[in-house]
Amino acid sequence: MAEAPFTSLTRVVTALQHREADRVPFFLLLTIHGARLLGMSIKDYFSRPEHIADAQIRMRERYGHDCLYGFAYASLEVEAFGGSTIFFDDGPPNAGAPVVRTAADIRALAQPDILNSPLRLTLEAQAMMKARIGDEAPVIGVVISPFSLPVMQMGFEPYLELLLTEPELYAHLMAVNERFCVDWANAQVEAGATAIVYFDPVSSPTVITPDQFRRTGLDVAKRVLPQIKAPTAYHFASGRALDIIADLPQTGTAAVATCVHEDLAAVKASAGPLSVVGNLNAIEMRRWTDAEAEAKVKEAIAKAGRGGGFILSDNHGEIPWQVPETVLDAISSAVHTWGRYPLDWVDA
Secondary structure (H helix, E strand, O other): OOOOOOOHHHHHHHHHOOOOOOEOOEOOOOOOHHHHHHOOOHHHHOOOHHHHHHHHHHHHHHHOOOOEEOOOOOOHHHHHOOOOEEOOOOOOOEEOOOOOOOHHHHHHOOOOOHHHOOOHHHHHHHHHHHHHHOOOOOEEEEEEOOOOOHHHHHOHHHHHHHHHHOHHHHHHHHHHHHHHHHHHHHHHHHHOOOEEEEEOHHHOOOOOOHHHHHHOHHHHHHHHHHHOOOOEEEEOOOOOOHHHHHHHHHHOOOEEEOOOOOOHHHHHHHOOOOEEEEEEOOOHHHHOOHHHHHHHHHHHHHHHOOOOOEEEEEOOOOOOOOOOHHHHHHHHHHHHHHOEOOOHHHHO
16 A cells, blocks of 8 residues: 655654655745735734735745744734834844833733733634644744743843842743743644744853853753643754753753754754754845755755754744745755655765
8 A cells, every 4th residue: 555645744743753754844934025925014914813824825835845834023922021023124023122121020020811912913823824734734833932032021131130140030030931931832732833943042052151051041941841732843043052952852852953153964963862953044045046055955955864853944943034035946946856865866
């Protein structure tokens, strides 16, 4: 009896099991490109869940990648705490003024009502995606780690000062953010998300030392990730991971994303039970020719594709507005050409 053909979902699951499917799975993590597709401003695009769901379905149909990206923009989490968002014409929305300015603000910080907050935008979009895609492809949800969220809640410098000098306030802030993160992740799973990306850039050795991570961000992740009711991927949003990758299996995560500043083969060799996601340079991607896109895809697949355990993607978790559709077409074409298993051409 012939085996059923792979779907995007079974292709990804097979890769996460460190086995080879029909080809290397790839994610084009497109957010604001949906606004261009629908011919509207980025702010208007994010005003309705129907826009997000429709654009995700249509972008996957065009590029043939292996997920629907159920992520709007990071500062939506800050909006849930009473913050604001600044919209731009040609880039991702950013958080507005900090909602936490004093020690009293930290002590008064309360868990948002997720279902009655701006986060409904994402939950409704994910539910629509799931209803339309079924089990054909995974719907990818996103949370900002409790350890990294304070950068948007209170600003980078005040947060680092708090982290280093105010252990009691830091512990209180983590307690609130951890509960929020778990509830927010599981609300997405209930809405239809298949897996959750855990964005934690502050934990990267690009920002803090590995020893600091083991005393802070790692402990947070070890408390949070086991409570999420779906597989998770640890993402450092362009930050390095190699020096701490051996610590990550303690969190129960299934995969780790790596950046362009680290050798993909070295990351794959060090990842152990974790699958690796990465690491196309989304900034340089703006200027790639078709031939350069093909070469970069081939290089990544050659370094990490053998034996499964690899999902090709960009290094940051969001492809910039300035990346042209022709480059995305070229990436897709290259994966479908060179990502077919077995990868005999690698040894040729």
